[in-house]
Amino acid sequence: MMRLQDLDYHYPNNPLPVLCNINLDIVPGKALGLLGPNGAGKTTLMLLMSGLLPTQSGQILWQNQSLVDLPKSERQKIAMVPQDLAFYPQLTVWENLRFFASLYPDVATHHLHSLLNRLDLSGKIHARAHRLSGGQKRRLNLAIGLVNSPKLIFLDEVTVGVDPQSRTLIFDLINDLTSRGTTLIYTSHYLQEIELLCQDIAILNQGNLAFHGSVHDVLQDTNRASCVIQTEPRLNTAQIATLPTATLRADGSLVFGPEIPLAEILRAIHDCGATIRFIRKGHNTLESFYLDFLRQTTA
Secondary structure (H helix, E strand, O other): OEEEEEEEEOOOOOOOOOEEEEEEEEOOOOEEEEEOOOOOOHHHHHHHHOOOOOOOEEEEEEOOEEHHHOOHHHHOOEEEEOOOOOOOOOOEHHHHHHHHHOOOOOOOHHHHHHHHHHOOOHHHOOOEHHHOOHHHHHHHHHHHHOOOOOOEEEEEOOOOOOOHHHHHHHHHHHHHHHHOOOEEEEEOOOHHHHHHHOOEEEEEEOOEEEEEEEHHHHHHOOOOOOEEEEEEOOOOHHHHHOOOOEEEOOOOOEEEOOOOOHHHHHHHHHHOOOEEEEEEEOOOOHHHHHHHHHHHHHO
């Protein structure tokens, strides 16, 4: 659906690239979680992919056609819901939806009512947007992004500050969109959301595409996972110094990098006169994988 080829980007007066040689294929009908530390280039990449920022080097293809050459009808199949609220506070919920729908051809009224129903905003149809609760504003923001029934939609921190009811409504709608073939690019600092909603992830780090793969695979892959061990008794500083390179956590557990064979670790602990109380090799959550990956990448 969308392909990024050798994509670079610099901001003026900044000697370092914000993005460097990004190559990425967006799989149609799936949700991709876009991860990375602050300043990694996530927002810049989303602005480029959505066409809101012009490319400088490399190219972005949509259905094998350059994004910059797309006719308006094709561009309107791409939408973005920004983290900042993007509606008119003094207009009502319905007036906001009607205004943004007027920017596209042939948006049916029943589609707008359906969005309001799905996001539990029908009872607020005549309320001015600035009088909505925080969660309702987030839901209105999402509804506006969906008025044109996009084929590809970027969702940037769409659950910031929302209540549990709003989060559930947003999640249900997102899952329904992907089940119907809509492609999503999703960013969030809540990695549990990425794990629940996305099939694939891409990790940006210092402007580079550091990882791209499926959520299922990274949770099952022990080859790239650190090993976490708790011993009985806990080892002292002198004993830890005799082990293969290990990191001591606050809870007393030891973390060994994936490059160290497990047999070597167990033998070294045995030589210290300790036994294994707990051992885990692998990632039981996406957050565990992500933090471990960044630790290994920046080490």
